[in-house]
Amino acid sequence: MPILSTTITEAPQGALSSLRTRFSGHGLTLSILLLCLVLSIPVLTIFYSVFSSSDGVWEHLANTVLSDYISQSALLMVGVGLSVLVLGIGPAWLVTMTKFPGSRILEWALVLPLAMPAYIIAYTYTGMLDVGGPLQSWIRDTFDVRYGDYWFPEIRSVGGAITMLSLVLYPYVYLLTRTAFIEQSVCVLEVSRTLGASPFKAFSRVAIPLARPAIIAGLSLVLMETLADYGTVQYFGVSAFTSGIFRTWFGLGSPTAAAQLAAVLMIFILLLVLAEHWSRAKARYHHTSNKYTRLPRIELRGWKRLGAMVYCYLPVLLGFLIPFVQLSLWAVETWDLLDRSSFLTLFGNSLKLASVTAGIALALALFITYSKRLRPGLILRSIVRVLSLGYAIPGTVIAVGVLIPFAWFDNTLDAWMRASFDVSTGLLFSGTLVAVVFAYLVRFLPVSMNTLDAGLGKIKPTMDDVGRSLGLRPLQILRRVHIPVMRGSLLTAALLVFVDVLKELPATLILRPFNFNTLAIRTYELANQERLAEASSTALMIVLAGIIPVIILSLTISKSRPGYESST
Amino acid sequence: MNPVLELNDVAVALEGNVIVHGISMQLQEGMIGCLLGPSGCGKTTLLRAIAGFEKALEGEIRIAGQAVSNQSSCLPVEKRQVGMVFQDYALFPHLSVKENIAFGLSGMSGAQKNKRVEELARMLKIHEYLHTYPHRLSGGQQQRVAVARAMAPKPRILLLDEPFASLDVELREEIAREIRQVLKQDGITAILVSHNQFEAFAMADEIGVMRAGELMQWSSPFDLYHQPSNPYVADFVGEGVFLHGTAVDAYRVETALGMLDDAQPHGYEQGTTVMVLIRPDDVIHDDNSSNTAKVIEKAFRGSQYLYTLELADGTRILSLVPSHHRHAQGEMIGIHIEMDHLVAFNLV
Numbered sequence: 001m002p003i004l005s006t007t008i009t010e011a012p013q014g015a016l017s018s019l020r021t022r023f024s025g026h027g028l029t030l031s032i033l034l035l036c037l038v039l040s041i042p043v044l045t046i047f048y049s050v051f052s053s054s055d056g057v058w059e060h061l062a063n064t065v066l067s068d069y070i071s072q073s074a075l076l077m078v079g080v081g082l083s084v085l086v087l088g089i090g091p092a093w094l095v096t097m098t099k100f101p102g103s104r105i106l107e108w109a110l111v112l113p114l115a116m117p118a119y120i121i122a123y124t125y126t127g128m129l130d131v132g133g134p135l136q137s138w139i140r141d142t143f144d145v146r147y148g149d150y151w152f153p154e155i156r157s158v159g160g161a162i163t164m165l166s167l168v169l170y171p172y173v174y175l176l177t178r179t180a181f182i183e184q185s186v187c188v189l190e191v192s193r194t195l196g197a198s199p200f201k202a203f204s205r206v207a208i209p210l211a212r213p214a215i216i217a218g219l220s221l222v223l224m225e226t227l228a229d230y231g232t233v234q235y236f237g238v239s240a241f242t243s244g245i246f247r248t249w250f251g252l253g254s255p256t257a258a259a260q261l262a263a264v265l266m267i268f269i270l271l272l273v274l275a276e277h278w279s280r281a282k283a284r285y286h287h288t289s290n291k292y293t294r295l296p297r298i299e300l301r302g303w304k305r306l307g308a309m310v311y312c313y314l315p316v317l318l319g320f321l322i323p324f325v326q327l328s329l330w331a332v333e334t335w336d337l338l339d340r341s342s343f344l345t346l347f348g349n350s351l352k353l354a355s356v357t358a359g360i361a362l363a364l365a366l367f368i369t370y371s372k373r374l375r376p377g378l379i380l381r382s383i384v385r386v387l388s389l390g391y392a393i394p395g396t397v398i399a400v401g402v403l404i405p406f407a408w409f410d411n412t413l414d415a416w417m418r419a420s421f422d423v424s425t426g427l428l429f430s431g432t433l434v435a436v437v438f439a440y441l442v443r444f445l446p447v448s449m450n451t452l453d454a455g456l457g458k459i460k461p462t463m464d465d466v467g468r469s470l471g472l473r474p475l476q477i478l479r480r481v482h483i484p485v486m487r488g489s490l491l492t493a494a495l496l497v498f499v500d501v502l503k504e505l506p507a508t509l510i511l512r513p514f515n516f517n518t519l520a521i522r523t524y525e526l527a528n529q530e531r532l533a534e535a536s537s538t539a540l541m542i543v544l545a546g547i548i549p550v551i552i553l554s555l556t557i558s559k560s561r562p563g564y565e566s567s568t
Numbered sequence: 569m570n571p572v573l574e575l576n577d578v579a580v581a582l583e584g585n586v587i588v589h590g591i592s593m594q595l596q597e598g599m600i601g602c603l604l605g606p607s608g609c610g611k612t613t614l615l616r617a618i619a620g621f622e623k624a625l626e627g628e629i630r631i632a633g634q635a636v637s638n639q640s641s642c643l644p645v646e647k648r649q650v651g652m653v654f655q656d657y658a659l660f661p662h663l664s665v666k667e668n669i670a671f672g673l674s675g676m677s678g679a680q681k682n683k684r685v686e687e688l689a690r691m692l693k694i695h696e697y698l699h700t701y702p703h704r705l706s707g708g709q710q711q712r713v714a715v716a717r718a719m720a721p722k723p724r725i726l727l728l729d730e731p732f733a734s735l736d737v738e739l740r741e742e743i744a745r746e747i748r749q750v751l752k753q754d755g756i757t758a759i760l761v762s763h764n765q766f767e768a769f770a771m772a773d774e775i776g777v778m779r780a781g782e783l784m785q786w787s788s789p790f791d792l793y794h795q796p797s798n799p800y801v802a803d804f805v806g807e808g809v810f811l812h813g814t815a816v817d818a819y820r821v822e823t824a825l826g827m828l829d830d831a832q833p834h835g836y837e838q839g840t841t842v843m844v845l846i847r848p849d850d851v852i853h854d855d856n857s858s859n860t861a862k863v864i865e866k867a868f869r870g871s872q873y874l875y876t877l878e879l880a881d882g883t884r885i886l887s888l889v890p891s892h893h894r895h896a897q898g899e900m901i902g903i904h905i906e907m908d909h910l911v912a913f914n915l916v
Contacts, residue, residue: 462658465621468645469652470672470721480671484662 028371029379035364036383039442042401043393046266049259049404057257061248069244069261072158073227073268076240079162080169080226081219087166088173089215091312093203096181099297100305106312107178108554113319114171115546117503119231120523120539122164124323126235127330127532129155156236164232167319169225173218175553180214181207213279220276227268228394230506231524241265242396242506249510255404262397273392324543330536338537346538350518353433353508354501357440358448358494364441365448365493369456370482374474384453388446395443395507402439402511406430431513439507444500448493455489456482492552502545570633572597572757573618573725578627580610580617586625587613588781595725595774600751601759602768605778606804611761612729614778618759619652619727620645632724651723655730657714659702665689665713666698672721688716691750707735708743715747719756726751728760732767744770765805777801793847799913802845807874809885810843813912821912824879825851826859830910845911848874851887857902861885863895877903 094100095107113121129135131147139150154160184207208215233240241261249258300308368387372380390398406429414425429435459482467477483490505520512521519538526535571594579589588610595601603611616622618629620636620643628638631650636643651672659668669685676684689695692712702710711731718726731747732740748771751758762768768775769789776786777800785797796802799810813823818833823844836842853875861877864884868891875887875895887903895901 460656460658462654462656463660465619465645465652466654466658466660466717467671468621469619469648469650469718469727471646471649471674472672473646481660485660487662 028375029377032368032371032380032383035368036387039387039390039445041405042398042439042442043266045401045404046259046262046397049256050263052256054254054257054260057248057252057254058260060252061244061257061261065239065244066261066264068239069241070264072233072238073240073265075158076162076165076226076233076238077223079158080165081223083162083166084170084173084219084222085215087170087315088218089177089208089211091315092174092178092181093207094308094312096178097203097297098300098308100300100308100312102309102313103297106316108550109316109320110174110312111171111550111554112316112321112547113168114553115543115550116168116320116323117231117505117520117542117546118165118168118225118229119235119505119527120327120543121168121319121323122161122232122235123523123527123532123535123539124326125160125164126155126527128326129153158236158238161232161236161238161240164236165226165229167315169222170315170319172221172225173215176214176218176221177211180211184210213282216279217276220272220279224269224272224276224392227265227272228396230394230396230509235527241268242394245396245400246506246510249400255400259400259404262394262400265394265397269392269394273389327536327540327543330533331540334534334536337534343537346517346519346522347541349516350502350520350541353436353440353518354498357437357444357501358498360437361441361445361448361497362452362490362494364445365452366490369449369452370478372453373456384449388450390442391444391446393443395439395504396510398439398442399507399510402435402442402507403430406435406438431511433513433516435511436508436513439511440497440501440504443504443507444497447496447500451489451493451496452486455486455493459485495552496549499545499549503542570597571595571630572599572632573601573759574628574630575618576628576630578614578617578629579625580613580622581625582613582622586781588617588778589626591627591783593776593783593786595757595759597757598752598755599757599773600748600771602772602775603759603761603778604765604768604775604805605763607763609778610781611763611778615727615729615759615761618725619650620648649721649724651718651721651726653711653714653718653726653728653731655733657702657710657734659710659713659717661702664699664701665694665705668702668713669716669720671717674721684720685716688719691753692716708739711735711743712747715750719751719754722756724757726756726758728758730761730763732762732764740764740767741770747771777804779804794909794911796845796911799843799845802911802913806847807886808845808847809883810913811846811883811885812915813842813844815840815842815912821910824881824883825885825905828905828907828910830907832909834910834912836912836914841915842912843915845913846885846905847907848886848888850905850907851877851885852904852906853887853889853893854902854904857904859904860900860902861887863897863899863901866895866897875901877901 091106091110095103095110127133129152136147136152139152140146143150155163227241229240230242230246232238234243234246241264245258245261245265248261249255368380368384372384410425410427410430413428417423417425429438463481463485464474464477467481468474472480502518503520505524508518508521509524512518517525519541523535523538523542526532526538573593573595575591575593578591580587591614593601603614605611613622617624617637618631623642624637626639629636631648635641636648660671663671666685666689669688670681673681673684685698686695689698692715694709694712694716697705697709697713702713705713711734715728715731732744735743744767760768760771762771772789774786775789775792777784777792779800785792785801787795787797792801793806796805802808802810811823811825813821813828815834815836815838816822816827817838818835819831820827820829821834821836821842821844822828825846828844834842861879863875864878865876867874869888871891873889873891873893875889876884877887878884
């Protein structure tokens with residue numbers, strides 16, 4: 001057998017067709033590699049900054065505030081981390097395994113706080129709980145005391161920030177843990193019961209350990225968001241990393257030191273990314289069985305029922321309903337103060353930015369994920385993985401990483417053009433919407449990419465083969481098979497990016513053109529001018545938009561489990 | 569008559585590993601062929617190479633006389649005019665049954681398309697579901713839609729990859745026979761891949777047994793069973809045992825069962841020790857026979873028992889016996905041998 005002894009390098013085929021496939025193959029990979037490189041500019045800039053000099057600012061920071069930034073951020077992480085575990089795991093178990101009045105509604109309602117950006121809930125509660133707010137006024141009127149005569153917790157504090165962040169971030173832990181509980185085989189729980197474990201013991205000794213990877217993954221996401229938060233810590237005057245980066249840049253005027261600070265923050269983020277990846281990889285081995293039966297829900301009675309209801313309703317109430325109602329009341333109250341035309345401009349600006357970004361992100365994501373499908377290989381897989389890290393990078397860090405190279409590029413080009421042609425090009429990228437959209441893409445492209453990747457993954461490869469055997473070329477297959485089948489994923493991908501852009505604050509704040517405002521920026525400005533009630537109409541718009549992805553998420557989850565039927 | 573499918577010394581490699589090699593076969597127009605073999609023998613890879621999803625490393629593939637793959641060229645799938653039915657059917661979930669079947673029909677008027685779809689739907693008994701969507705169909709119905717979709721553009725050859733593997737065991741042979749009828753009715757040449765010999769027998773006119781990337785034998789089901797060309801095929805197809813024997817002359821072999829003979833010369837020199845294939849249906853239970861064997865085991869198969877018998881010298885053979893003959897284990901029963909062909913191989 002001669003074939004077996006010769007080494008095989010390449011299948012013989014027509015020279016021309018071989019050239020064509022090879023060229024387009026490399027062209028595809030190259031263009032995606034280039035895209036990946038461009039999108040990595042911010043992170044590369046941040047890491048590069050470590051090697052540049054900040055003219056003593058870094059030393060100054062290290063001697064004075066750096067320890068504050070680290071300790072305050074660490075305190076935030078510990079506080080938020082512990083709170084979200086309590087707020088997330090318990091309700092996830094209760095709504096999955098037990099029945100009590102409203103438990104089916106709570107299944108999705110518990111995710112609602114995700115619609116509430118942390119800075120908005122912080123502004124709302126400040127308005128309610130501050131000295132001049134309704135609660136403290138009521139206390140003073142009722143008990144006839146004056147400010148300072150009674151104890152009342154100060155919301156503008158680390159404790160306040162922990163509370164606010166926990167109330168809106170716990171859904172990450174809730175969602176992932178609940179999915180883990182749903183995917184667990186009921187049998188292992190029943191086996192543990194037959195072995196003499198009480199329901200609570202079955203929960204703590206079987207269900208929780210099996211769900212541990214999911215819990216850790218959820219927790220890592222929460223901590224990433226905690227580190228990324230700027231609006232809340234800035235408003236409450238907490239010296240966390242993000243507020244430090246702002247202060248260093250705009251207060252001390254040192255972009256390099258700000259970037260160096262961002263680099264330190266990135267180390268924390270990187271650890272969290274690793275924790276998340278590790279636990280997700282582990283989660284795969286924790287599927288105990290492929291047999292699913294309907295989950296037996298235990299009907300709760302008496303004080304147990306009451307306890308479960310308080311436990312599960314409270315997060316929704318505090319994290320969504322109360323602030324939502326308060327915002328609505330304010331919006332009605334300040335209706336007459338609202339400047340309709342400027343509101344419409346804000347709305348238009350936000351809409352424009354969000355839809356342009358969503359459109360570009362969708363096109364790029366489709367291009368990348370489709371190439372990965374056509375030419376599965378290590379290079380494209382790794383690129384997709386690198387790109388998906390963008391979501392972990394705080395908006396503040398991305399903004400710093402975008403502004404430095406863009407400003408350098410603009411200045412260099414301008415200087416060169418002036419020297420060579422006596423023409424000033426001015427600012428081409430920095431301070432324009434190009435920079436803003438670029439930063440959004442770095443952060444939110446992963447969102448659309450992951451959605452499309454999952455959508456495409458559900459289309460079996462044989463579907464492509466059928467198309468080809470029936471005489472269709474790859475692009476025709478994309479048009480006639482893939483796009484119609486994954487219409488849902490395409491819509492979801494676009495919507496998720498759209499809403500994320502609408503909510504985004506720090507990157508927009510740093511990169512926006514002068515006098516260009518969005519709903520989020522206006523909310524931030526009004527709140528910082530202590531016009532909290534007036535901030536409500538823009539805030540409410542953002543929250544309402546934020547509800548869309550929550551609905552999508554809930555729908556996806558209830559469909560995810562074979563044999564699991566949601567109440568209809 | 570020109571063959572519709574012709575393979576000449578074809579080899580296929582996946583990621584540098586040679587999966588199948590030295591494959592040569594022909595399939596005449598209107599015939600149904602089957603690549604039969606255990607999983608991992610390379611039968612699906614060969615089928616995908618015929619379709620054009622994999623490139624042939626060596627050799628030549630001709631479809632209806634046209635070289636679709638050889639040393640100098642390789643025609644892409646979409647230009648080969650082959651139809652393919654996949655194991656998981658891969659129906660398009662966003663299209664109705666009718667739209668699925670019409671998917672590959674191009675360059676036809678609407679009326680012509682409708683006519684072809686109707687025709688196929690009636691043949692495959694799915695015309696009542698034309699406006700239904702695939703997820704509402706049973707497995708068997710989905711399979712018929714997949715077959716109809718592949719047949720619609722009148723491919724030069726229809727390729728079926730484990731088409732019955734996802735169906736209930738009870739349904740497989742019945743559906744295989746039905747599909748065979750439809751293919752014959754439409755005059756389509758087809759080749760299927762299967763690991764199940766009963767499916768292969770029910771569906772195919774010609775069967776190729778594959779083992780570790782090689783085609784062991786390509787012949788009719790009857791010849792495969794009664795005249796296997798090597799011990800592997802003999803063992804893989806049907807049941808049976810090998811008995812040691814010695815060639816007495818050009819026609820006869822002496823075994824523990826006595827003298828066995830054939831009208832054709834067996835081709836071994838006098839005195840050679842050979843292995844003789846004994847099928848269970850060659851061993852007939854006969855109470856009057858002086859030749860006896862001890863019942864060691866018996867397996868009830870409805871109309872018949874499959875007895876495992878031990879001969880005087882300890883050799884074991886199988887025998888199919890009508891089930892009203894009930895004998896206990898350990899009992900001695902009479903047998904005689906009735907075989908049309910003496911199948912003998914060299915000792916391995």
